[in-house]
Amino acid sequence: MTMELALAELASNVLQNGEINEAPFLEGDAAAALAVGLAAIAAGYAERGIGAAAIGAIAEDDDLFVPGLIMTVLPETIVILALVVVFV
Amino acid sequence: MKLGASNTEYVNARVRSRRAKLFGDEDYRKLVRMGPSGIARFMEESEYEREINELGARFSGVDLIEYALNRNLAKHFQDLLEWSEGRIEDLIGRYLRKFDVWNLKTIIRGIYTDTPGDQIRTDLIRAGELDDRTLDRLLEVDTIEDAIEILEGTVYYEPLGDGLEEFEETGALVPLENALDREFYEHLLDDLGRPQEGPEAKYVEFLQAEIDFRNARNALRLARSGADLDPAAYYIEGGVLFEQDELSRLVTDYDELVDHIAENKRYGDRLSGALRRLREADSLIQFEHALDAALLQYSDTLSSIYPVSVSAVLSYILAKEREVENIRAIARGREVGLDESEIEEELVIL
Numbered sequence: 001m002t003m004e005l006a007l008a009e010l011a012s013n014v015l016q017n018g019e020i021n022e023a024p025f026l027e028g029d030a031a032a033a034l035a036v037g038l039a040a041i042a043a044g045y046a047e048r049g050i051g052a053a054a055i056g057a058i059a060e061d062d063d064l065f066v067p068g069l070i071m072t073v074l075p076e077t078i079v080i081l082a083l084v085v086v087f088v
Numbered sequence: 089m090k091l092g093a094s095n096t097e098y099v100n101a102r103v104r105s106r107r108a109k110l111f112g113d114e115d116y117r118k119l120v121r122m123g124p125s126g127i128a129r130f131m132e133e134s135e136y137e138r139e140i141n142e143l144g145a146r147f148s149g150v151d152l153i154e155y156a157l158n159r160n161l162a163k164h165f166q167d168l169l170e171w172s173e174g175r176i177e178d179l180i181g182r183y184l185r186k187f188d189v190w191n192l193k194t195i196i197r198g199i200y201t202d203t204p205g206d207q208i209r210t211d212l213i214r215a216g217e218l219d220d221r222t223l224d225r226l227l228e229v230d231t232i233e234d235a236i237e238i239l240e241g242t243v244y245y246e247p248l249g250d251g252l253e254e255f256e257e258t259g260a261l262v263p264l265e266n267a268l269d270r271e272f273y274e275h276l277l278d279d280l281g282r283p284q285e286g287p288e289a290k291y292v293e294f295l296q297a298e299i300d301f302r303n304a305r306n307a308l309r310l311a312r313s314g315a316d317l318d319p320a321a322y323y324i325e326g327g328v329l330f331e332q333d334e335l336s337r338l339v340t341d342y343d344e345l346v347d348h349i350a351e352n353k354r355y356g357d358r359l360s361g362a363l364r365r366l367r368e369a370d371s372l373i374q375f376e377h378a379l380d381a382a383l384l385q386y387s388d389t390l391s392s393i394y395p396v397s398v399s400a401v402l403s404y405i406l407a408k409e410r411e412v413e414n415i416r417a418i419a420r421g422r423e424v425g426l427d428e429s430e431i432e433e434e435l436v437i438l
Contacts, residue, residue, distance in 0.1 A: 049097045049396070056101030056171075 032086045039082030046075035094174035100396050102171060103404045106164065109135055110411050116437060119418050120428050124149045127419050128156075136160050153419045157412045158213050162187075164408060165215035168401065179291060179398045181217055182276055183405065185243075188216030189268045192244060195226050196264055199235060218242065232264070247271045266321060273299055273324045287397030290390045294402060297355070297386055300329035301379045304349055307335055311342040312372055329355065358382050380436045384410060410436055 026034070054068030111119070111134070119127055131153065132140045139156035147155055165187065168180050191212045198208035205227035212223060222238065229235050232255070236248045251267035276295050283289040306322045307330070323332050329352055330338070338345040350356050350363050359382055363375075387403035414435045421431040 052095055053097040053101040053396075056098040057105060060102050060105035 035085050036079065036082045040079050043075040043079045047072055050075065094176035095172065096176050096396055096398070099168070099172045099176060099180075100400050103168070103401050107400075107404045107407060110407055111415075113437060116414065116418075116435060119415065120431050120435075122418075123422055124153060124419050127415065127422070128152055131156060131415075139163075150419045150423045154416055155210050157415055158211070161408060161412050162213045162215040165213075165405065168405070172401075176398055176401070180401055180405075182278075183295075183402060184216050185272050185275065186216070187213045188218050188244070189272045191216065191218065191223060192226075192239075192248075192268055193265055195223075195235060196232060196261065198227075199230065199232055200261060243275060244268060244271055263321075270324060273302065274326060277326045287394040287399060290394055290397070290399050291402070294387055294390055294399065296326065296328050298383060299324050299327035300355065301383055303327055303330050303335065305376055305379060307339050307345055308342075308372060308375065310339045311345050355382075358386070374433075377434075377436050380410065384436070 051072045054064070054072050057064045058068050115130075115134075119130060122130060125148075128140060128144075128149075131137075136156050139159045140152065143152055143155050143159070165184055169177060169184065172180055191214070194211050195208055197203075198205075198211075208227055214220060214223065222242075225238050226235050229238065233252065236245065236252060239245045239248065247267035247270065248264060251263040254263035255261065276299075277292065280288060280292050283292060303322075303324055310322065320332060320336055323330070323335055325332075329349065334348075338348055346363060346367060349359065356363075359378065361378065384403070384406050387399065387406050391397075391399040391403040393399070414437070417434045418431055421434060426434075
C-alpha cells in the first residue's frame with residue numbers, strides 16, 4: 001500500500017517537472033533524401049530486367065545497341081523526377 | 089531443383105530474336121518447289137549456313153539437310169541451357185530431356201540392330217542433359233545391358249533396368265522405350281504441384297496439354313490398329329484428359345474416344361476442326377498434325393499471357409522443332425517424288 005502511494009507521488013512529480021521537446025521524426029532534408037534514395041532503388045530494380053533483356057537482344061543483333069541503351073536508361077527518369085523534391 | 093535468381097529477361101530477349109528468324113510461310117512456299125540440292129542451297133543462305141558448310145564435304149542431298157538440321161537444333165537448344173540460370177534453367181532443362189530420351193532410344197535401337205557407332209552418332213541430337221562423354225561411351229558398347237550400366241546415376245537407370253527384364257523375355261524394344269517416355273513425362277511435373285496462377289501455372293498447363301495429346305495420340309493409334317496391346321502400358325500420368333481406367337475402356341470404342349476428346353472443356357473447341365476431319369476422313373496422320381499445330385498455337389497463346397516467362401522459351405522450342413520437321417518432310421518428300429500439294433499436307437504450319 002505504501003509502495004503504491006510512493007510510486008504515484010513519484011510519477012506526478014516527474015509529469016509536473018519534465019519538459020518535453022517535440023521534434024519531427026524526419027527533417028525536411030532527410031525526407032527528401034529518402035525520397036530520392038527510394039526512387040533510385042526502384043529505378044535500379046527496373047533497369048535490372050530491362051538491361052538483361054537489352055543485352056540479350058544485343059547479343060543476337062548488334063544493331064540493337066542504341067535502342068537497348070535508351071530502353072535501359074528510361075527508368076532513370078523517375079530518379080530525376082524524385083530530385084525535384086530536393087529543390088522545393 | 090536449382091536455386092538462385094533466374095535471368096528470365098535475358099533468355100526471353102534472345103529467344104524471341106531467334107524465334108523471329110525462323111522460316112515463315114513465304115519460305116516454305118519456296119522450299120516446297122525446290123529439290124534437295126536447292127533446299128541445301130537455300131539453307132546455306134539462312135540460319136543453317138555454318139552447319140551446311142561444316143557437313144557439306146562429307147554428305148550430300150537429303151542426308152546433308154537432315155544432319156545439318158539436327159546439328160543446328162542441338163546447337164540452339166544447347167545455347168538455351170547455357171544462357172539460362174536458376175529456376176528457368178531447371179524448367180528448360182526438364183523439357184529438353186526430351187532429347188536425352190530421343191538419343192537413348194536411337195542408341196538402343198542402334199545396338200539392337202548392330203549398327204556401327206559412327207552411323208548412330210550422326211543421328212544424335214546433343215541437346216539434353218546427358219553430356220557428350222556419356223553419349224560417346226554409350227556409342228561404344230555392344231549390348232543393351234552395358235549401355236544401361238553406363239547410365240547409372242542418371243534418372244534413366246532405374247526405369248531402364250526395370251524395362252530390361254521384360255525386354256529379355258519378349259525381345260521387343262517397346263518396354264524400354266516406354267520406360268524412357270514415362271520417365272520423361274512424369275519428371276516434367278515433378279515438384280511443381282498444381283500452381284493456380286502465374287507463369288508456372290501456365291507452364292504446368294502446357295505440359296499437361298502435351299501429356300494429354302500424347303495420350304490421345306497413343307489411344308487413337310491403339311484404337312485404330314485394333315492391336316491387342318495393354319493400353320495401360322502406354323498411359324502417361326499427369327494429364328487431365330484421361331484417367332487410366334477411362335483410357336483402357338475408351339480404346340476399345342473408337343467413336344466414344346473421339347467424343348471424349350471433343351467433350352473436354354479445355355481442348356474440345358481448340359481441336360474441333362481436327363476432330364471433325366478425323367470423323368469424316370478417318371485420317372490419323374491429319375489428326376496428329378492437327379494436334380501438333382494445336383500444341384504450337386497453345387504455347388503461343390500462353391507466351392503472350394505472361395510475356396516474360398518460361399512460356400516463350402517453350403513456344404520457341406516447339407516452333408524450332410516444327411521447323412526442322414517441316415524442312416525434313418519437304419526434303420524427304422521431294423526425294424521420293426511427292427508433288428507439292430502432297431508435301432504441303434505433311435507440313436504443320438500455323
